Amino acid sequence: MPRKQYETELYRLQTELVKLQEWVRAEGERLVVVFEGRDAAGKGGTIKRVTEHLNPRIARIVALPVPTERERSQWYFQRYVEQLPAAGEIVLFDRSWYNRAGVERVMGFCTQEEYQRFLHQCPIFERMLVEEGLLLRKYWFSVSDEVQEQRFRKRLSDPTRRWKISRMDLESITRWEAYSRAKDEMFVHTDIAEAPWYVVESDDKRAARINMIAHLLSTVPYGHVRQPDLHLPPRPPSTGYERPPRRLQTYVPDHAATLPDATRPAP
Template identity: 60%
Template structure:
């Protein structure tokens, strides 16, 4: 094998490794015992065809996301995207697919924990405002200031006065963001009662996913109807022209991911940024350079 052929083979292996990240995500959505099935063995021809179509479209959309990212950075746009929905609705899955191939310096995810004692005494939006984007940045909120309209309302973590003040303030807060030049997108991932039930059962019986279930999640399951009423009130009172809500039907995870990413891209009149051709410079070689051997006791054992 020539040096050129060897180089091509190594590049191909590197590309295959990047594609394998997608396969790992695919397996992650199913029980580990079904890993082989998820990779295609035993699928019907129709299932294989659907799966191939999903990956092809996901790759295409992710390529468009890279173009969007470059355009945001080059044109100094400021973008905020909120992802809301019931527990196990699939918000994390679509966020993972959106950010998977993007530069974390341009596109970052914010997933805040419950407020601490100090934050509870601040202006409600204060801890979220510190994470808003500068020029050339996209910020994805995995849950957002709408916690007050959902979990805080249902679980009694806020008073009636605080709840009403939120609805008075949030439209003005979002209009201020838009007037300042921030593009605000708000997605609600909608799943049915039966689908959430099945996904919770899957997490209960999967040791790799049990960490995703908290006591709050289990309580939210019991209070399904309370969350439904809270969601309906939230959508009714905060759906404004400057920052409307978009509802993503999410019983089918794959379709939800593709539909959300496709819609997100449609909200921008972006263009591909032309890059100058990259020329890899020759490495400088000094005759007196000597690379010292790595001590054997600090090398990670080759278990695999």
């Protein structure tokens, strides 16, 4: 997708996301968006664009770490329930309870009994959420093995993105078919009418972001919320305040001034 076209449409969609946020706040709605998919499929980048202009007090990202020993002894869904939104909130799960059907299943981090129990309980759990009035949307980001490998190589060579790849991510290359089978079985049990899965083709990151956001907006019946009329008040006249001398305060060094002049042609 051409960058200019992408940026134009992304800004339009982000403007609509702000309207959606205000509708959620005003109507006391509760929106949950689940992001799942292959490693390096573009989930994180899409979440970043969704929340870029939203109020973090209304829209928050949940990316839970490995469960503690105490959490392992709880009902599996319990720590996710604690993160669900209250009225007027949006929660985006950067991976979710579906860890059990994916990485835990493939890597052997759960027992067969725990896995089967999850497949039985998950549709029940999600129907309960929908019956409770939560708006639940589930997106699976699909990426080809060739593109995934390209993105892994870029992460390994980019110091700003090196943290985004782990030994577990690299292991997914050798277990590609196992993850595919796990995903197929997960869909059989959890692609339900009340909370269907929506697949996002993400070899083209820009198109994937646009498609996912546009689809989310199309599935929520949000409306325009009238904003209060705000005007800047006139600045009152000075009452004689004088700023303290600069030497009495500690300022951040002007690192920018030490950089080469960008307007000056290179020698």
